[in-house]
Amino acid sequence: MTEKAKPLTDLQIATEAVMQPIGEIAKKAGIPEEAVEPYGRYKAKIDIDKLPVSKKNGKVVLVSATSPTPAGEGKSTVTVGLADALSKLGEKSMIALREPSLGPVMGIKGGAAGGGYAQVLPMEEINLHFNGDxxxxxxxxxxxxxxxxxxxxxxxxxxxxxxxxxxxxxxxxxxxxxxxxxxxxxxxxxxxxxxxxxxxxxxxxxxxxxxxxxxxxxxxxxxxxxxxxxxxxxxxxxxxxxxxxxxxxxxxKEAFKPNLVQTIEGTPALIHGGPFANIAHGCNSLIATNTARQLADIVVTEAGFGSDLGAEKFMDIKARIGGFSPDAIVLVTTIRALKMHGGVAKTDLNAENVQAVKDGIANLDKHIETVRAFGVEPVIALNRFITDSHDELQFVLSHCKEKGVRAALTDVWGQGGEGGIELAKHVLSLLEEPNQFAPLYDVEQPVLEKITTIVQKVYGGKGVILTDKARKDLLAIESNGWDILPICMAKTQYSFSDDPKKLGRPEDFTITIREIIPKLGAGFLVCLTGDIMTMPGLPKKPAALSMDVDDKGNAIGLM
Known part of the structure; x- marks a missing residue:
């Protein structure tokens, strides 16, 4: 009996992919040669001042997710695969993503350029230093x-x-x-x-x-x-x-120019800027998003972690400042994540457990409610893993149908754009429908009222508690006239609450604000909750322990 071949790793797939010269990618995106500043053969900076004047405003598709788990949901992978699928359907699509931070790359995450056959390239360089921004x-x-x-x-x-x-x-x-x-x-x-x-x-x-x-x-x-x-x-x-x-x-000034790269299938991608979503606002640069909107008919972008963090900040901060709205929102989830929210340990995720999926589906339901609170209808991308059973998948798809939510089974990791065709068709259908997008609060509202709105409408909590330090901060903010700024919540990504151990859909909880920091340059107020750290630590076994380089300079173990 022959031994079954192991699937290729993300790095192996990326290494074997044949990339197009960056000039060809720029031409495909409609970027004139004089605006392209090559950084080697496969990367470039774009001088936006040399782009032709365009009145085009491409539609924006925001990819978000359910509350993340250590099992991984594949949000960036779906973002890349969706754009490739749209290109396969004849749409002029473009991607706008954040740059990976070396902290997570060397720490717990290992890399952030998509996965499988839905990656942005050159994967190694994007994850390591990437044009020095x-x-x-x-x-x-x-x-x-x-x-x-x-x-x-x-x-x-x-x-x-x-x-x-x-x-x-x-x-x-x-x-x-x-x-x-x-x-x-x-x-x-x-x-x-x-x-x-x-x-x-x-x-x-x-x-x-x-x-x-x-x-x-x-x-x-x-x-x-x-x-x-x-x-x-x-x-x-x-x-x-x-x-x-x-x-x-x-x-x-040089870093401020957006970076142009490509997917495995040759879809143009702008990767620029990378604020954390559990600490900062979690979105790629506004200038990259707006540049992509000028060049493409559909821009697929993402915001960090779940809809309670990155997507909320995308809509209440980035879209407000940028003067645009998301035309569709994709929520990525997996059977594995729903099982964890249903109480299953990471070590037991491979075993079929329909009941755990049923128990964890409340997390997805809350994210659907959150997106709808902004006046936008979501599409569910059920990102398939090989361990998912037929009954588990069918339960989620049937549940979404009962909720009146479009849902598609996706396999862009294994099939690239082809595995995202159904999802892309749902997105295109949704883009034909008008939405009633609006931020959740008016910036003129009192600070505590704005925070409470986020806690109640986005997290499903009952209220807010301010520490003595936060109350002093709020008094100083009000006396300086800084209280008319949007709110940027710094909160754990793992739970709707400020306790990372409360998975699923916790109820009857309050959020404690321990400090409020005015960020006048950014134009928002950062509210620190729980034990969130602005300088993370490395895990017990950092991803860096598996990384190396061979004698020819090829990366090893970069996931």
Whole structure:
């Protein structure tokens, strides 16, 4: 008996794929040669100032998901496969995705460029450094930190209170040892001693500003509005007060150009910016999305984690700032995820358990309700795994039909675009129908009212509790007139609540806000909940332990 061949890994599939020269991909997307700045043979930056003027506004399809689990749902894979399927059906489609952060790549995730035969390429380079954008953001962030400490050292003309500096240094790696540090030690020549800390780069306000700016001019203005701390008189100090917004914008000007790559099937993709969704707003850059809307008839994009995090922020923050609305929303789920929400351990997911799927389906139902609360009808992408049984799959499809929700079984990991044809047809059908999209709240509402709206309508919670620290933060925000900004909730991705262990659809819970941080450059208020960290730590067995490189420079173990 011959031994059954093991399926190829994502890296093997990506390595064996034949890529088209990036100039051919640009031509397919309608990008003139003079706007293409190649970074090797298969990547390029796009100079948007050299694109032809277009009044086209392609339709936006947002891909979100049910609450993520360690089993993995394949949201990026479905995003890529859906765009490929739309291309197969003759639609001019384009993808807009976030850039992977090295923290998750080396930590628990392993990679973020899709999977199987629904990947963006070159997968290895996209996951590792990718044109240096995140490094540029790291440099700009830390240049600001250097300017702040130099200002203190040179006499502190702005009267900055070193105890009230809120700006942190960043590193694009999960490194818990850097969460709290002391700088300036070693005597007067080494600066002013003070407490400091590191966030991960993708949680930096520079990253959020980068992704929400519409032009270099807008980028510089937003950077100038960033609050870095407070004076001894408790007055806010901004980057404009330091006079370094021009220098920071200069550091970012090349990174600000969107990156063009391709899928395995040759669909053009813009990958640009990468804020976390459980800490920041979780969407690729607005400039990449708008560029794709100019070039394509249908733009397939995604927002991080489930609809309670990335999708909510996409609609309440990004779409509001960008002046557009999602025309359709895809919710990705899997039998494996629903089983985990139904109480099954990760080690037992391969065994058929229809009852667990029934128990976990409440999580999907809440995400459907959340999307509909925005006035948009979802399509369910049931991402198929080889361990799924017929009865398990049929239960979910029948359940969706009873709920009046379009649903499609997808296998883009194994079949590429062909495995997403049914999903693509549902999406096209939905795009023909008008929707009544609207953000959930008005920015003029009181801050606590806006937070409560998210907790009740998106999470299904009963209310909000503010700690004493959060109440003090809110008073300061209101006194400074910053209370008319949207809300960016920093919350665990695993649960609708602020307790990551409460899976499924928890009820009768409250959300505790421990701190409210004004991000004036980004244009939102970050509300920290639970024990969410702005600098994650590595797991016990990081993905990096499986990574290597051979003698010819080929990557090993990059998933």
């Amino acid at each position: 995140i490094h540029a953001i790291t440099t700009a962030n830390n240049a600001l930190s250097a300017m702040i400490d130099n200002h203190l050292h040179q006499g502190n003309a702005l009267n900055i209170d070193p105890r009230r500096i809120t700006w942190k240094r960043v590193l694009d790696m999960n490194d818990r040892a850097l969460r709290h540090v002391t700088v300036g030690l070693g005597g007067p020549a080494q600066g002013v001693p003070r407490e400091d800390g590191f966030d991960i780069t993708v949680a930096s306000e520079i990253m959020a500003v980068f992704c929400l700016s519409t032009s270099l001019t807008d980028l510089k203005e937003r950077i100038s509005q960033i609050v870095i701390g407070y004076t001894y008189d408790k007055e806010a100090v901004t980057v404009r007060d330091l006079g370094v917004e021009g220098a920071l914008t200069l550091l970012l």
